[in-house]
Amino acid sequence: MNRRQFLNAGALLSLTLANRRTLAAPGDIVLGQSAPLSGPAKDLGIEMRDGALLWFNYVNARGGVGGRNIRLETLDDGYEPERTKANTDAFVKKNVAALFGYVGTPTSLAAKPIFEQANLPFIAPFTGAEALRSPNHPLIFNIRASYFEETEHLVQHFWDLFQRKFAVVYQNDAYGQAGLNGVVKALGSRGAKVVATATVERNSANVEAALKAILPASPDLVVIVSTYGTAAAFIKQARAMGSPASFASISFVGPTSLANALGKDKTGVMVSQVVPLKGVGIFSEFARMLPAGTAVTPVALEGFIAAKVMTDVLKRANGPDGLLTALNNTNVDVGGYRVKFSPGNHAGSKYVDLSMLRSDGSWAV
Incomplete structure (x- = not known):
């Protein structure tokens, strides 16, 4: 067996193991998120988490996925890689279904050896770094543009x-x-x-x-x-x-x-x-679901989109195929924003727009 065959065989084994382990446990479907909830970057983690929770709570109030609630567990890392490592170790020990919505490049890269060792899917990180995209990684699924x-x-x-x-x-x-x-x-x-x-x-x-x-x-x-x-x-x-x-x-x-x-x-x-700030259904849906007086923010909208895609995946993974099979066969439009994965391409979207701040704090897009 040559080196390429060996690596391919190892990747296939990792996928098989991860596919088997994910949704087998009864009870809530638990997703682990490490994000800054304190410190100078805390707004990023709070908005990403809250946008995702807005959708997950909506789904859970209507019966969840196959009668199971989606539970997002978020641990604070302060946007510091060493804390992210500790959080990721904790999620592996809890046997979470997947890691979801991590915030940051250095923090995501710190988690990478841990989720690789655990064969744990790493979904919708809030980062566009090439190090998490190229070459295509069997466990990493990016929803946003690079x-x-x-x-x-x-x-x-x-x-x-x-x-x-x-x-x-x-x-x-x-x-x-x-x-x-x-x-x-x-x-x-x-x-x-x-x-x-x-x-x-x-x-x-x-x-x-x-x-x-x-x-x-x-x-x-x-x-x-x-x-x-x-x-x-x-x-x-x-x-x-x-x-x-x-x-x-x-x-x-x-x-x-x-x-x-x-x-x-x-x-x-x-x-x-990397998310649409006007003119499409996902923006309008998100705005309608926000509590009265809460403004739309791009980071929270990204969390909301990621949660909708994650829910679609979980619904399809609730049968015999497993989470990774469902992820690798994703092609979903969540309201004018399409995310598509295949086994050879885990870059779900290339959507990019430009925006400019006005004097009143609004965005011209």
């Missing part, structure tokens, strides 16, 4: 506006590197290069060094690959220092929280979105 696809849309938009000097401020971890790589790739296909780069630390709003590295290059556009607190700190200070640059980020920034953190400096900031 960071490469998001940064390509951003670069194309500003390139069409004849802006050529692009700078990148990126988080000093796997998430930031993924975003930087996306911008570099998009510019490279146009024969251009990034004019300046700078790193910022995860869960920090210390941006002074980044400002000193970026502003002297006089960029037309600064792409910020971080979470909302860091991005807001950089934009506010850059504008206070007189920078005429445009500013943009990708969806993981936490668009609603970014708008709130920017205050009067929000106008004109652009964010790529």
Whole structure:
């Protein structure tokens, strides 16, 4: 047996074991989620969880899946990889059906060796990193578009506006590197290069060094690959220092929280979105189901979409085929947003749109 045959045989065994173990236990169908519920990135975890719970609670109130409730157990990791590892170990010991809706690239990558060892499906992580997409992984199922696809849309938009000097401020971890790589790739296909780069630390709003590295290059556009607190700190200070640059980020920034953190400096900031913010059924359905006075946020909507897809999978997996078989045969439209998986392609959607903040905090899309 050669190496390729050996690896293929191992993958097949993993799939078989995972397929057998998932929905066999009676009682609730338990999904494990590690996400930041505290710390500077907490809005991302809370919104992702609450969006998913909105749909799961709706399903459970109507009999669940085959009479079984879907129970989402969320453990706080503060957006720190070591805590994510501990949470994932705990979920494996509980024999959860799957891991669902993890938040972040460095945290998801920290969980990867653990869910691989446990043959546990890893579904709908809130990250677009290539490290969780390429090559196609038998246990990882991505519902959202990739960071490469998001940064390509951003670069194309500003390139069409004849802006050529692009700078990148990126988080000093796997998430930031993924975003930087996306911008570099998009510019490279146009024969251009990034004019300046700078790193910022995860869960920090210390941006002074980044400002000193970026502003002297006089960029037309600064792409910020971080979470909302860091991005807001950089934009506010850059504008206070007189920078005429445009500013943009990708969806993981936490668009609603970014708008709130920017205050009067929000106008004109652009964010790529991986869920539809107008004009389709899923947006309207989500808005109707929210408690009165609650605004739609893109992150919560992503959680809601992921939960609808997860429910479709669970309904089909409730028979003899098993969870992985159902996942690998997914082709579902959840209201104008289609998610499709096959055994060779676990990138469920390529949907990307661009949005720009207005002075009143609303999004122009």
